[in-house]
Amino acid sequence: MTLGIVRLGKRVVLAPLVLSVDEAEQLHAGLCFALAPETPPVDAPECRKSVRYPGGRQQY
Numbered sequence: 165m166t167l168g169i170v171r172l173g174k175r176v177v178l179a180p181l182v183l184s185v186d187e188a189e190q191l192h193a194g195l196c197f198a199l200a201p202e203t204p205p206v207d208a209p210e211c212r213k214s215v216r217y218p219g220g221r222q223q224y
Contacts, residue, residue: 165180165181165182165183166178166179166180166181167179167180167181196209
């Protein structure tokens with residue numbers, strides 16, 4: 165996959181990104197966590213859906 169790096173709205177560089185399955189899963193989880201403060205769209209993947217924990221804590 166190609167990774168595009170953008171800074172202040174301007175493309176800085178394109179770089180090839182090769183990940184193992186484990187690395188891809190970690191990246192996916194990290195991106196879901198980073199996007200957690202944003203309200204997920206209705207058709208968002210399961211990882212973006214909120215999960216309610218005992219005690220009222222919410223995690224995405």
